[in-house]
Amino acid sequence: MSGPTYDRGNRMISGCGLSAMMSLTGERVDGRAVKKSIALLHDRSNGLGGGFAAYGIYPEHPDHFALHIMYYTPEAQEAAEAILVEHFDIALDERLPTRPHPAIVNPPALMRYFVLPRPLLLQESGLPAEDFVLQKVMKINAEVSDAFVFSSGKNMGAFKAVGYAEDIADFFRLDEYHAYIWISHGRFPTNTPGWWAGAHPFTLLDWAVVHNGEISSYGINRRYLEMFGYQCTMRTDTEVMAYLLDLLIRKHRLPVELACDVLAAPFWEQIDQMPEERRALYRTLRQVYGSALVNGPFAIVFGRQGEMVGINDRIKLRPLVAARKDRNLYLSSEESGIRAMCPDPDLVWTPRAGQPVIGRLGSDVVVGEPGFESAAMGAGAAGGVA
């Protein structure tokens, strides 16, 4: 932590396309529709990375942390599994099911573990179970070279590889999984060593983030996160997005709407015009979380259990389109991507800069959809520049 920043790993920057869908009623569908959408956005990626996150896919192990780990060497697997065995009760360990695909070459060993922290160790640590898991995930990713935990949430999973997203869907047999949230990503990295762990989504516990853009504030976002013990090991700027969400929403207990107003903060000009109570809140958010402002172009979609959120940077430098059909919410880089998942949407709109679109399980209202008014927050509504 105290070392100079000079020798920290390189990171990659990227363009990309993204598509996502959510059933607000929790109805689970297989991965074919989202695959069709991200396949349509083929030209937004360049075959150097793609991936998916799916929520609700492990109903048979809903309370276990599902760890997806990739290993490039048997030694890495041995070392990582030693850490797992030491700290966790492992209910099930198995190979991640895959189907050989000509376009997916040289895959690492891919394993899946359903685990719970060992009760005694958890108690000794004094940590909530989530932090315990987080710590061990960070430990493996930082300390075991050639082993990467790329998914660690409950009843959800991330699947990612080097290749085009539609081929990756086939490789991971996503037509066999059923989820109520599907988030997908096709990557256009502008420099890359063909790095499986560097593909999206980035996950941490049950957070999954996909990102189109480049975080111009990466340097300070990363240093800020390091103050809270997060270590950036994935060599990409999107990683900080996942950690910021974890910090703001899980650790600091900010509502998702306010966390979005930290990542894409309203301008001072807007804050100065707010009523006193809200002005005090937003002024303090910017004072305290200035280093968590994510600056530069981004469109992101992130999910967690029961929630899917799409948001743009504060001046909308990347595309993001949203749509509703019945009780389903769709997000994509392009309207065409939405119509690939849902040919006749009831409503299609372009979210304004910095204004989050939030779908919640069991709620028929989508935050940020046209006509949505929130007395409670409204910062998103105020956010962004016309």
Place this chain on the structure above:
Amino acid sequence: MSNGNNDNQKVRSVHTARHARTPLYRPHDFQWRNLSDRCAKCKRCVTQCGFKAISWQDNRPVTDSTKCVGCHRCEAFCPQEAIVIEPNAQYLKPHPLWTEAHRKNLWLQAETGGVLLTGMGNDLPYPVLWDHLLLDACQVTNPSIDPLREPMELRTFLGRKPDMVELEWGESGPRLATTVAPQLQLETPIYFAAMSYGAISLTAQKSLAMAAEELGTMWNTGEGGLHEDLQPYAHRAFVQCASGRFGVTSDYLNSGAALEIKIGQGAKPGIGGHLPGEKVSPDVSETRMIPVGSDAISPAPQHDIYSIEDLRQLIYALKEATNYEKPVSVKVAAVHNIAAIASGITRAGADIIYLDGFRGGTGAAPTVIRDHLGLPIEIALAVVDERLRAERIRNQVSVIAAGGIRSSADAAKAIALGADAVAMGTSALLALGCTLCQRCYTGRCSWGITTQDPALTRRLDPYVGSQRLINLVRAWSAELEEILGAMGVNAVESLRGSRERLRAVGLDEQTARILGVKPAGIGA
């Protein structure tokens, strides 16, 4: 030839000099020439010279070149462009070790037996690390942002920040539950460094105060107290409490927007303020609460601070005295163990740490101290920011970088290294007309800046002076916006501490490592 008795090259005598019968040869610095064919004989040069170097003899200006300090006041006010000031061309055989400056200083000391004094910042050619750092810009993969067409935010808050924001839920949604320590709101991350009334004229200080108010930034009283004429601007002032405690009263502390405990100054680490008696006018005497004409040499340490726990007591004494309504800044010179010192200051309860690098200016300091003690601000800032982050207390304190900030580029690089804001002293004086002649300690400043002679101070109109300062800070701020835009960010907090956007050119690996900056050529 020098008579060895130059009024304008003062020393501080600690014992009576034993005068030799024959003075030493000591060539003066400048050659002053009057182009007689152009001279209109208006005598303006005679009246403009604050150092009394020019007299009128035989219907022409005659100059005692030994007294000329090269401040260019006469030249600037000559309507005929009839004055030429050149380096003294008298040939002194060059020597790489025994430079002219070394020889001149040595001769002066041989004659006077005193400690050499000087003014302004270190003028030796130590490396300037700012000039080895380059900022990043956007191309293709991320767009630059056009500051002429998009909002750009420089607003900066100084003060202690909590680790997190806590909420309580009211009927109308979440409300702020966290009580935030007092904050100073600055509309640009640039403010004016401490320069006391005494060291500078009241007209100069009023220029700073008026500009700070107009700009929405801060000025700083320095250790000379607050003159009653500047009370209306106190709500934009740091009021300083230094080792001499000049002018420190309860009213004084409560009149400022923030308090500053001055432990040290970059130009003279380890020693106290130094106001020669020549500058202690009746008005200065009243404001400082000291006798007219007496040297005001502040104690080297604060005599109630011999340790970090003593500092904590003074910080809290000041907070008590001001009802915990004002942030307390602690100003320290950059010295070799500055990272640990800054950590201690933070834990002692300071809201702001003001780091003053070794190139910082001064009204008067022993030359040997100014030129040979301390650390570059670039290094001090880098190690302090890194240390506070490693200890996870960076949010508890704002860090100010000062001591030789020459341009908006220096400011941007300082912010990228981790500064919350920068302070400008010398730059502000340059904006008021200073030409960096380094004779502030004589009290004869021809430009009316570092003098208390009413005939000289009235040369500086605070309305004009403040306008120049406003122009300068607005120009720097506009340039900062250009830099932010080119880097693809639209708020200064996205540059602050983002060393990833800096690259080192021509620095050795160890220095780059200490700065936390990658060498140029290493990509993302």
